[in-house]
Amino acid sequence: MSGEGSRRSLAGSQAGVAAPLIARKKSRERLGWAAAIAVALVAGAFASHRLWQQPKPQYRFAIPMIDADYKFGGGAQLSPDGETAYFLATSNSTSKRQLFRRRLDDLNATAIEGTEDVTGLRLSQDGATLLLTYPGAVLKRISVNGGPVESVADGVVGGTAATAVNADGTILIGSIQFPIRRLLPNGSIEEVTQLDKGEAGHDWPWFLPDGKQYLFLAETRDPARGTIRRTLCATEIGSKKITRIGEVPSRVEYALGRIFFVREGTLMARPFSLSRMQFTGEGVPVVPNVPFDSRTGSAAFDVSSDGTVACGQTAAGSHLTWVNSSGKKIGTVGNPLSMPVFGGSPQVIALVPGADRAIIPITDFRAGTSSLWIQGLGRETSTRVTFSPAQEMLPVVTPDGSRVFFSSDAQSAPDIFEAPLDGSLPPKLVVSAPNAQVPNDVSADGRFLLFTSNQNQTATKQDLWILPLTGDRKPYPFLVTPAIENHGIFSPDGKWVVYTSDATGAFQVYVRPFPGPGAARPVSTKGGGSAQFSSDGRKIYFSNANKLMVADFARDGIVSEPALAFELDERILTFQPAGDRFLMVLRSDADGSPPVRIIANWQPPAK
CATH class of the missing domain: 2.120.10.30 (TolB, C-terminal domain)
Structure with missing residues (x-):
């Protein structure tokens, strides 16, 4: 008898139980244990799977964009x-x-x-x-x-x-x-x-x-x-x-198998297949009130590969305010507003002759664009001036108050359009050139439109140009240099132009004869912009952060050392003189620095 047979025979004689029966019983026991172990392993694997698949906790916080x-x-x-x-x-x-x-x-x-x-x-x-x-x-x-x-x-x-x-x-x-x-x-x-x-x-x-x-x-x-x-x-x-x-x-x-984009001010995430290069489901909202520009496609968000989301915050923190000559705020007009910013150009409002109305570009956060509105300054009424889906901003009113020139990207990069204030006719194109064209001012006699252009293929460098409003209406350059020149304003007598330039490496205010020739005279010494003449042409005002500066100006071009007119507790974004007071757009530094919102471990909502 073989050894295997001896062992089987010996085992079969135990406790008087027949060997085949014992073998069947032990086989069932082994199968039972195997099944139990298998169930335990499956349960463990499932629990482990659930543990590993359990998403990390999502939490939200903000990073301040203003600090010491x-x-x-x-x-x-x-x-x-x-x-x-x-x-x-x-x-x-x-x-x-x-x-x-x-x-x-x-x-x-x-x-x-x-x-x-x-x-x-x-x-x-x-x-x-x-x-x-x-x-x-x-x-x-x-x-x-x-x-x-x-x-x-x-x-x-x-x-x-x-x-x-x-x-x-x-x-x-x-x-x-x-x-x-x-x-x-x-x-x-x-x-x-x-x-x-x-x-x-x-x-x-x-x-x-x-x-x-x-x-x-x-x-x-x-x-x-x-x-x-x-x-x-x-x-x-x-x-x-x-x-x-x-x-x-x-x-x-x-990121995370999804395409992120902004629609009507809300950051969205939509499932996307890289292998098929197509969307595989509908988008879900991630966070609202995200700044975006529907005309350029820009949007203030970023998503890391691990699922962290950073996005900006829309904010209407500016306000239209009357300030007297001593710097006292004497009245706020309308609701808080947000005005569009374009390149290196300052924000602009236009005071309609008579000083009872102002034209203001107002941003629509949901549409991602801006349009021009007439704001009543006595009776607080608002009337929309432009209605296209384009970005419309930087208004300049004619001396008789009947028409407005403005920048619009309706056809290409911003060009200059003209429209009647009463809305009786649609806007018409008056200046079109490569890159961006921005209206600055109309001379008091209504003969010339002064505008900023970077049509010389320099992308962000800007020059001053003139559009005659009579005759052949063919634009020509007034001041072209390697530096940035913008925000040109005519003197009331039409013989001078005050403007901003970074020729020295910092933005300063200058004045020069119009139509020329003649050298530039420096006005500011420690920075400045958004310059304006007084109504009699004898003073030049300009802003520098929260300060309004003033320099005396003589008809022969002599400029005095600038002095502080007044200092406010808010930043002066833009202003217009109106007799012995100023219409200003003001904003605190905190309102101009909305926080960046962070979502850590973002995951789409469970279905």
């Missing part, structure tokens, strides 16, 4: 791990825009040295470097840890507002008037997409996780209606094939 070291912060972008925010703010020590860095678990932000005068930023896909934008469409690069600032490109035609940078340093540039372009190592630019028929530009590139594929928006315009349509598209580096996905109202970001 800075104010007017905004444009926050997050590191890929969602632990650090980078944003632009005005330094309290230098009064210049600068880049700041703050860990979300810290209470303090740190300025990154060497980034003074920056106007925009884009964090690289790997979170290692920051691409910075400066006046003159200049691009520079710096490590997120600070260090030397590297020049990348200078004078990029079409602007540098919409950029994307992948992990290997490839830079894409979007534009409302060009295809997507790639910035080459030598600083030159090549087009990498091709505009389809009817498309005006390809804008807002965004790299997908592989660093090769990217999204962008194809923009088409209907000049007759003033509407803009944006189609979300996808392609990849080195390919001419474009997949058109669907319409979106703003720029987009991809």
Whole structure:
């Protein structure tokens, strides 16, 4: 008998039980234990699965955009791990825009040295470097840890507002008037997409996780209606094939398997398949009251790959106020308002002759655009002047009070339109040129419109031009320099123009003869802007933060040393003299610095 047979025979003789019966019983026991263990393992696996799938707790907080070291912060972008925010703010020590860095678990932000005068930023896909934008469409690069600032490109035609940078340093540039372009190592630019028929530009590139594929928006315009349509598209580096996905109202970001965008002021998240390049469900709201511009597609949000969301906050913190010559506030008009800001141009209101009405551009946060309104200053009535879906702002009223010139992007980048105040006729185009055209003032005799233009392909540099309002009405340059010149105002006798320029590296107020020739005379000495003549032309007023300054002005062009007229507890955004008082738009620094809202561990709501 074999050993196996002996063991089986021995086992079978135990307790007088037949061997086959014992074998069947033990087999059932083993199966029972195996089943129990299997059930336990499945339950454990399920519990473990539920434990691992349990989402991290979502919590919300805000980062102040005003502090002891800075104010007017905004444009926050997050590191890929969602632990650090980078944003632009005005330094309290230098009064210049600068880049700041703050860990979300810290209470303090740190300025990154060497980034003074920056106007925009884009964090690289790997979170290692920051691409910075400066006046003159200049691009520079710096490590997120600070260090030397590297020049990348200078004078990029079409602007540098919409950029994307992948992990290997490839830079894409979007534009409302060009295809997507790639910035080459030598600083030159090549087009990498091709505009389809009817498309005006390809804008807002965004790299997908592989660093090769990217999204962008194809923009088409209907000049007759003033509407803009944006189609979300996808392609990849080195390919001419474009997949058109669907319409979106703003720029987009991809994270957590979703496309994020802003619709009517609400940040939305919509499921998206990278493999099929298509939406796979409906969007859900993430957070309301997010600033966005329906005309440019810009939107104040950022989403990190770990699900941290940063977004701005809409705020109507400005107010229209009468102030007397000694600086006493003597009355507030209407409700708090928000006025649009365009490039380097100051905010503007227009006082209708008679000083009983003012024309004000008011932002509609839900529509993401602005329109012109007539605000009654005695009886507080409001009447809308412009009705197109375009961005309409920067009004200038004719001396007889019958018409208004304003900037509108109904047909392209902002051009100058003219409309009757009574609404009897639709607006008509009066100045159209490349880039942006901004009306400044009409001479007292009604013969000339003074306007700011950057049509010389310098993106953010601005010059002063003249449009004759009689004869051939052909525009011509009045002051063209490498510097920025804007906000030109005629003297009451039409022989001088006061304006703002950064020729010295800081914005100062100057006055020069019109129509020329003649040299500029400095008016301000310690900065200033938004200059205005008094009604008799003998004084020049200008603002500097919360101060109203005044300088005596003689008909021969001699300007006195400026003196403080008065100082307020709020910032003067813009003003108009009216006899012995001033109509001002005022705002506190706190109201001008709404916080950045943070959502940590965002997840879509459970179905």
